[in-house]
Amino acid sequence: MKNLSTRTSYFTDSVIRRMTRISNQYGAVNLSQGFPDFDPPKEILQRLAQVTKEDFHQYSITWGAQNFREALAQKQSKLMKRTIDPNSEIVVTCGSTEAMMAAMMTVANPRDKVIVFSPFYENYGADTVLSGAEPIYVPLIPPAFTFDADVLESAFKQNPKALILCNPSNPCGKVFTYDELKVIADLAEKYDTYVITDEVYEHIVYEPHKHVYFSTLPNMWKRTISCSSLSKTYSITGWRLGYIIAPSNIIDVAKKVHDFLTVGAAAPLQEAAVTGLRFGEDYYKTLQQEYTDKRVLFLGGLKRIGLNFTKPEGAYYVLMDISEFGYKSDVEFCENLAKYVGVGAVPGSSFFKEPENRYIRFHYAKKDETLNLALEKLSKIREVIPKE
Numbered sequence: 572m573k574n575l576s577t578r579t580s581y582f583t584d585s586v587i588r589r590m591t592r593i594s595n596q597y598g599a600v601n602l603s604q605g606f607p608d609f610d611p612p613k614e615i616l617q618r619l620a621q622v623t624k625e626d627f628h629q630y631s632i633t634w635g636a637q638n639f640r641e642a643l644a645q646k647q648s649k650l651m652k653r654t655i656d657p658n659s660e661i662v663v664t665c666g667s668t669e670a671m672m673a674a675m676m677t678v679a680n681p682r683d684k685v686i687v688f689s690p691f692y693e694n695y696g697a698d699t700v701l702s703g704a705e706p707i708y709v710p711l712i713p714p715a716f717t718f719d720a721d722v723l724e725s726a727f728k729q730n731p732k733a734l735i736l737c738n739p740s741n742p743c744g745k746v747f748t749y750d751e752l753k754v755i756a757d758l759a760e761k762y763d764t765y766v767i768t769d770e771v772y773e774h775i776v777y778e779p780h781k782h783v784y785f786s787t788l789p790n791m792w793k794r795t796i797s798c799s800s801l802s803k804t805y806s807i808t809g810w811r812l813g814y815i816i817a818p819s820n821i822i823d824v825a826k827k828v829h830d831f832l833t834v835g836a837a838a839p840l841q842e843a844a845v846t847g848l849r850f851g852e853d854y855y856k857t858l859q860q861e862y863t864d865k866r867v868l869f870l871g872g873l874k875r876i877g878l879n880f881t882k883p884e885g886a887y888y889v890l891m892d893i894s895e896f897g898y899k900s901d902v903e904f905c906e907n908l909a910k911y912v913g914v915g916a917v918p919g920s921s922f923f924k925e926p927e928n929r930y931i932r933f934h935y936a937k938k939d940e941t942l943n944l945a946l947e948k949l950s951k952i953r954e955v956i957p958k959e
């Protein structure tokens with residue numbers, strides 16, 4: 572038989588999703604893959620129940636149901652400080668995952684270079700490979716996860732087609748400051764490079780940090796492809812609703828890519844989610860407060876146990892430093908953590924290009940009782956986890 576495609580030989584299956592399976596295998600409290608164990612807003616669920624009895628069972632328009640795009644345009648126009656045209660500047664996708672892949676295929680030809688900050692959300696590595704592009708990694712240096720502007724410029728000098736910007740950032744919880752974004756913007760302008768943003772955590776940012784949409788920086792609208800989703804904002808990761816917002820000349824191409832990748836996002840779910848897109852500001856304030864409280868609870872617990880971690884500025888992940896346990900492999904550490912301690916985490920090495928082995932990632936998008944249970948188990952970590 573002929574060989575299968577070699578494309579996938581350049582990456583493994585998702586370590587994040589694998590850790591969910593391992594957590595399930597050992598019955599561990601799963602703080603690996605980032606999804607909530609609490610319900611989405613009841614208004615959205617009530618609307619979903621109605622929608623099943625209405626006429627939303629067939630394909631919606633391929634680039635998104637009119638109703639959904641209009642509600643989204645209204646919400647994002649306020650946040651992104653410009654009037655977004657629901658007809659020509661939006662494509663609705665199956666999650667930000669598809670949005671990012673479609674954005675990559677919209678921008679990059681095979682062998683084009685794309686700048687990726689490291690640590691990075693693991694999909695970006697696979698996205699670049701699947702679209703035939705070649706990543707240039709630029710380190711975000713722990714513990715503050717800042718970048719060196721000269722190193723970034725040397726990456727831009729390699730003539731990249733695009734830079735991928737995850738802000739707020741998974742896994743490190745960094746929220747890029749305006750000044751940092753301006754450095755990126757100036758370089759993008761100087762070297763004529765597109766910026767593909769992944770802003771799925773746009774509403775999960777902790778005071779005093781603020782989320783700045785990259786497209787709002789001077790002159791950046793024309794070269795920014797803003798990707799995001801409803802997964803995290805409305806606790807509906809399983810609904811697979813995301814979107815791309817960009818100027819119409821870019822959206823015209825993204826529409827074609829999206830059409831042939833998936834045809835469209837689920838029509839009934841788009842309709843039900845419109846309820847969420849129409850929520851007022853209070854909803855987002857409450858969401859921010861709830862995650863702020865969860866951060867206090869979980870990080871406070873880690874601190875009491877005496878574990879070392881970096882404090883996230885946004886998103887809902889925390890990188891814990893496992894150096895004290897002396898493991899050579901963070902993958903083995905995570906397997907033992909699930910098996911013996913009963914808590915699922917993601918090995919940090921899956922996010923770093925550099926040979927980094929000292930972090931694991933927890934997420935805290937969980938009910939307080941789940942987080943308390945995880946903390947109780949973690950309090951015994953030093954007695955229970957096998958020594959290397």
Ligand SMILES: Cc1ncc(COP(=O)(O)O)c(C=O)c1O
Nearest residue numbers: 605666667668692741800802813
């Ligand atoms: C940075 C980032 N982008 C995208 C996703 C996936 O988003 P979606 O569910 O919209 O595909 C995640 C999920 O954890 C994420 O952390």
